[in-house]
Amino acid sequence: MKHTGTRKLVIAGGGTAGWxxxxxxxxxxxxxxxxxxxxxxxxxxxxxxxxxxxxxxTGFIRDLGLDEQDFIEKTEATVKLGTMFRDWSDKGQSFFHxxxxxxxxxxxxxxxxxxxxxxxxxxxxxxxxxxPAAVMAKSTISVFPSxxxxxxPLLTANPALHLDxxxxxxxxxxxxxxRQVKIINSHIVNVNMRENGSIESLELNNxxxxxxxxxxxxxxxxxxxxxxxxxxxxxxxxxxxxCDRVAAMQTAVNRTTRPYTISTARESGWAWSIPLRSRVSxxxxxxSSHCSDTRAEQILRETAVGEPLHDPQFIPLRTGMRExxxxxxxxxxxxxxxxxxxxESANIHLVTHGVxxxxxxxxxxxxxxxxxxTLAAEYNARMRSEYEEIRDFTILHYCTTSRVxxxxxxxxxxxxxxxxxxxxxxxxRVRGVLRISDDSLxxxxxxxxxxxxxxxxxxxxxxxxxxxxxxxIQKAMLNYxxxxxxxxxxxxxxxxxxxxx
Numbered sequence: 001m002k003h004t005g006t007r008k009l010v011i012a013g014g015g016t017a018g019w020x021x022x023x024x025x026x027x028x029x030x031x032x033x034x035x036x037x038x039x040x041x042x043x044x045x046x047x048x049x050x051x052x053x054x055x056x057x058t059g060f061i062r063d064l065g066l067d068e069q070d071f072i073e074k075t076e077a078t079v080k081l082g083t084m085f086r087d088w089s090d091k092g093q094s095f096f097h098x099x100x101x102x103x104x105x106x107x108x109x110x111x112x113x114x115x116x117x118x119x120x121x122x123x124x125x126x127x128x129x130x131x132p133a134a135v136m137a138k139s140t141i142s143v144f145p146s147x148x149x150x151x152x153p154l155l156t157a158n159p160a161l162h163l164d165x166x167x168x169x170x171x172x173x174x175x176x177x178x179r180q181v182k183i184i185n186s187h188i189v190n191v192n193m194r195e196n197g198s199i200e201s202l203e204l205n206n207x208x209x210x211x212x213x214x215x216x217x218x219x220x221x222x223x224x225x226x227x228x229x230x231x232x233x234x235x236x237x238x239x240x241x242x243c244d245r246v247a248a249m250q251t252a253v254n255r256t257t258r259p260y261t262i263s264t265a266r267e268s269g270w271a272w273s274i275p276l277r278s279r280v281s282x283x284x285x286x287x288s289s290h291c292s293d294t295r296a297e298q299i300l301r302e303t304a305v306g307e308p309l310h311d312p313q314f315i316p317l318r319t320g321m322r323e324x325x326x327x328x329x330x331x332x333x334x335x336x337x338x339x340x341x342x343x344e345s346a347n348i349h350l351v352t353h354g355v356x357x358x359x360x361x362x363x364x365x366x367x368x369x370x371x372x373x374t375l376a377a378e379y380n381a382r383m384r385s386e387y388e389e390i391r392d393f394t395i396l397h398y399c400t401t402s403r404v405x406x407x408x409x410x411x412x413x414x415x416x417x418x419x420x421x422x423x424x425x426x427x428x429r430v431r432g433v434l435r436i437s438d439d440s441l442x443x444x445x446x447x448x449x450x451x452x453x454x455x456x457x458x459x460x461x462x463x464x465x466x467x468x469x470x471x472x473i474q475k476a477m478l479n480y481x482x483x484x485x486x487x488x489x490x491x492x493x494x495x496x497x498x499x500x501x
Contacts, residue, residue: 006031006032006033006034006035007033007034007035007213007214008034008035008037008211008212008213008214009025009029009034009035009036009037009212009213009214009215009216010037010039010202010210010212010214010215010216011036011037011038011039011215011216011218012039012188012202012215012216012217012218012219012224012225013039013040013217013218013219013220013224013334013336014038014040014169014173014218015040015169015218015220015334016165016168016169016172016334016348016351017218017333017334017335017336017351018038018040018216018218018333018334019038019169019172019173019176020060020172020333020348020351020352020355021216021218021333021351021355021358022036022038022172022176022181023064023172023175023176024060024063024064024355024356024359025359026175026176026179026180026181027063027064027065027179028359031179031180035182036176036180036181036182037181037182037183037184037210037212038176038181038182038183038184039184039186039188039202039204039210040183040184040185041185041186041187041188042185051162051163051164051165051274051276051281052080052083052160052161052162052261052272052274052281052342052345053080053160053161053162053163053345053348053349054099054160054344054345054346054348054349054441055099055158055159055160056349056352056353056441057160057161057348057349057352058071058160058161059352060352060355060356063356064175066175071171072161072163074167074170074171075161075163075164075167075168075171076163076164076167076276076277076278077161077162077163077164077276077277078161078162078163078257078259078275078276078277079144079159079160079161079162079259080099080159080160080161080162080259080260080261081098081099081133081134081136081137081144081157081159081259081260082096082097082098082099082131082133082134082137082260082261083096083097083260083261083262083263083344083345084096084260084261084262084263085097085263085265085397085453086262086263086264086265087264087265087266087403088263088265088270088397088401088403088453088454089400089401089402089403089453089454089455090401090402090403090455091403091405093455095128095449095450095452095453095454096128096131096134096137096260096449096453097344097446097449097450097453098128098131098132098133098134098137098157098445098449099133099157099158099159099160100131100132100133100156100157100158100159100445101131101132101156101157101158101445102127102128102130102131102445102448102449103115103130103131103477103480104153104480106468106473106476106477107468107469107472107473107476108468109462109464109465109468109473110444110462111130112127112432112444112448113432113461113462113464113465114465114473114477115127115130115477116432116457116458116461116465117461117465117466117470118473118474118477119457120461123474125477125481127448127449127452128449128453129481130477130480130481130484131157131445131449132153132154132155132156132157132484132487133157133158133159135484135485135488136154136157136259136488136491137258137259137260139488139491144157144159148487152487153480153483153484153487154484154487154488159259160345162257162261162274162275162276162281163276164276165348184204184208184210186204186205186206186208187204187205188202188203188204188205188219188224189203189204189205190202190203191203191224191225191228191229192209193229196328197230197328198328198329198330199212199215199225199229199230199328199329199330200212202215212329213329214329214330214331214363215329215330215331216330216331216332216333216358217330217331217332217333217336217337218332218333218334218336219336220334220335220336221316221318221335221336221339222336223322223332223336224336225330225332225336226322226324226325226327226330226332226336226337227322227336229330230327230328230330232322232323232324232325232327232332233322233323234318234320234321234322234323235320235321235322235323236318236319236320237319237320237321237391238318238319238320239415239416240319240391240395240415240416240417240418241319241340241341241391241394241395241398242287242289242290242408242411242412242415243269243270243285243286243287243317243319243341244287244288244289244316244317244318244319245285245286245287245288245291245293245296245314245315245316245317246283246284246285246286246314246315246317246341247283247284247286247293247296247297247299247300247312247313247314247315248281248282248283248284248300248312248313248315249282249283249300249301249304249308249309249310249311249312249313250279250280250281250282250308250309250310251279251280251282251304251305251306251307251308251309252278252279252306252307252309253275253278253279253280253305253306257275257276257277258275261273261274261345263343264303265401265403265409266284266286266299266303267290267291267405267406267408267409268286268287268290268291268295268296268406268408269284269285269286269287269290269291269296269408270284270285270286270343271283271284271285271299271300271303272284272285272342273303273304273305279306279309280304280305280306282300282303282304282305283300283342284296284299284300284303285317285341285342285343286299287408290406290407290408290411291408293314296312296314297312300312317339317341318339319339319340319341319391320338320339321337321338321339321383321384321387322336322337322338323380324376324380325337325338325354325379325380325383326358326375326376326379326380327376328372329369329372331354331358331379333351333354333355334347334350334351337350337354337383338350338387340387340390340391340394341394343394343397344390344393344394344442346390346394346441349441350386350387350390353383353386353441354383357379357382357383358379361375361378361379363375385437385440386437386439386440386441388418388420389420389436389437389440389441389442390440390441390442391418392418392420392421392424393442393446393447393450395417395418395421396421396424396425396447396450396451396454397450397454398412398415399412399413399415399417399421399425400425400451400454400455400456401413401454402455423435424447425456428447428451428456428458429456429458429459430458430459430460431458431459431460431461431462432448432458432461432462433462434447434448
C-alpha cells in the first residue's frame, strides 16, 4: 500500500479502556504514519467496579514491552491465584476456581476424565487438589515464586493480579505520553458526520474541533460515538443476568493479603473482596428488583473488612454488548462496547481482547477503505463469540445453584438460558465433555472447576479411560499431588489465610 501521509486516530474517553488502547496503538504504530489523540474530560468520573484481573492483563503489559515487576510495584498489585466462591451452590458450601491447569494428561486421557473415574470408584479427592494454583493458595505465600525449575508443576498455575485500577491508568498515561500520544482535556459536545455515515470530527466544549480518520469509543455506558452517533443497538442480557446495580467501597487494612479474590453469595446478589497492599476493595452486586440501596449498603458494610475510606458509591450496571462494536470508522471498547458483571473479573480482559483483535485486523488508514466492512464483520463476530462465552460462564454460577432461600435465587434457577449454555450443560452432564473456543478466556479447567464446585457432575466418564491401566493412572495421580505438595513446601511462607477460611 502507498503511504499517503499521517492519519489521525482519536480515542474518545480515557479511563482504563482508553489508555489501554492508546498504549497498545502507540507501542506498534510509527508516529510518521499515525497521530494518536486521547480526548478525555477531568469532569467525567470513570467507573471501576473491581480491581481483580485475569492473566491476559499481565500478558498485555508484557506485550507492551514493559517491566512486569515495575508494573506490579507501581500499581500496588498483589498476586491472584483464583477466586473463592462462598455460599453459591448452597449456604455453607464453598469452592475455589483456580487459575491455570488442573492435573495433567495421563496415558493419553484427559485428566478430568481420569479424576471422574476415580470419583466413581470412591475416591473423594477434590478436583482442585490437582490444581497448582489452588494448592498454592492454601499455603502462606503472598507473591508468586520466581526462579522455579523448568520441571516444577507450579509453573502451570498462571497467576493474575489484584491491582489499583487508578494507578494502572496513571501508569499507562505516562507510557503513552512518553511516546507522543496527544492528550486533550475537554468535554465532547457534538459529533460531526460525513455523508457516507462515518465520523468526521469531534467538537469540544473548548471550541476545538478534533478531526479523525478512525475513532475508538471509550466513553463508557453512554456510547457517545457507537450509540449516539452511529446507532449500534445494545443487546441487553438482563433476562439472563438480573443484577443491575453495585455498591462499592474501599477499606483500610493492615495485614498480609491473601492470594485470591472472595465472592460471597447473599440473598439478592453477591459481594466481592479484593485485597490490595494497603486496602481492600469491597462491593455488592445486586438486583434492584430484589434489594433496595439501603439494604445493599447494609450488606456491603457487613461484608467489608477494615475501616471504610469513604461512603459507598452506587453504580447502575447494564449487562450486554453492542450488536456492532466496529461500525463504519469506529470501534467501541470497554463499557461503550459491552459489560458483564465482574463475577469472574472479565471486563478488563475484554478490553485487552478487543485491542489485540483490533491490532490483528487493523485497518490501513489509506485512501481505499473498501476492505473495512470485511474486517469489521470479522471483528464483530469474534468479539461477540468471546462476550457470549464469558456471559455463559457467568450465568453458570447462577443457574446451577441449589439455593431456594430467597426470591432472587429461586428466580436464578428459573431464568431463561441461552441455547449455547443449555448445550454446554447437557453435554457436560452426559460425559463431562466441553466445547470451548481455543482463544476463549475460560478454558476447560475453569468450566470443570465451576461445574463440580456447584455440584454438577457428569453421569459417566469417557469409556476410553477403561482401556488404560487404571492402577497406573491412580499412582500417577497420587504422585502428581505429592509433587505439588513437595514443591509448595520448598517455597518461602509468609502467613496468608488458606482458601478454606
